[in-house]
Amino acid sequence: MLKAGTVVKVTGYADLYTPQGKIGFTVTDLNLEELLGDMARRRLALIAQLTAEHIIGEGAANKSRTLSPVSLRVGVVASAGTEGYADFRGQFDRSPYRFEVYLEQSLVQGEAAPPQIVRAIEKLGALGLDVICIVRGGGSKGDLSCFDDESVARAIAAAATPVWTGIGHTNDVSIADMAAHTMAITPTKLGETLVAQVREWHLARVVAPAQRIAERVQALLDQETAFLAERRRTMTFAVRDRLSGEQRHLRATGQRLALHADYLLANAATSLVSTRQLLAAYDPARRLAQGWALVQTASGAVVRSVEDVAIGGEVDVRLSDGKLRVTITNAERTTP
């Protein structure tokens, strides 16, 4: 912790050994609050400077990096075998998605850590991945001081790839977090967020459209099925109506014809009766009954004139109840 330039408050007393010409200083108290206060002051100064340079904060350079909507190629700066890395990696392994993880090993605590972290960020940055994750499990403030290192913040800002941090801490947000595109409070949370982001994309861009397609296909099939059923029904009814209409028309025509025929028959019957009556009036039998006689020659020809017969000839005289064979003895023409 103590380095050249570090300011600490030391309490003690000085001893002067005059015979030997030596001066001694006995430390009775070393005030670390001063030391921590100095570290905090330097940290604040660094934050102010990096903010002004848009390395960290709202306008941090890495925040403007475009994040792929499906970050599946993930670069990781971590120490393999640590709990933090296992927690982070576990999120991917339990998800249904195939994440490609490129691990770049690095110390994540101590003075040697910052250059390793910077190198790892640079190496992963060159691969053109979707995202770089800096992962470290929880630790004390001192353990995590490497993430307050200026060089780490600058490496994050310089990276063309979005850098996400999952550094477990309980108090302050590290400067690396401030420089990052996105920060999560733990490695687990970082893994969860990445998986959730992929899941969200998958649901919105794959699952939902697939469901919409399935629904629309079903709706279209239902609609066309209903269309065909309706047309089939309409067709059947229309044809049945048309045929029964035709049948009704035929029946009505038949009935009209029957009525007409009855009328014609009745007329014919009436006319037949009058004709029969008329004919009856001319019936020879009736005339014969009235006393008229019909004279016929032997050949059956009707005698209409005295000239039709010769004296001495024979004729048949037909009466109502028989006929007489008569010999002509005299013939006289009557004067009209």
Next chain:
Amino acid sequence: MTISWNDAARELDAIVNSFDTDDVSVDELFMKLSRATELIEMLDARLIATKAQVEELSPRLARLTPDE
């Protein structure tokens, strides 16, 4: 060439409408009914075939849902 679904549906509509609007003779009635039956059978067969194809694809679409 096979008649398209829309053309067939339009022709079927026209036949059905003609029963309401035109004076269809009995001779025409048979011809129209025969054509309409042919169209309905053809559309029905096509619909059944499409449904079968959809049935085949549906599980593949359903599989896209993450099993979490």
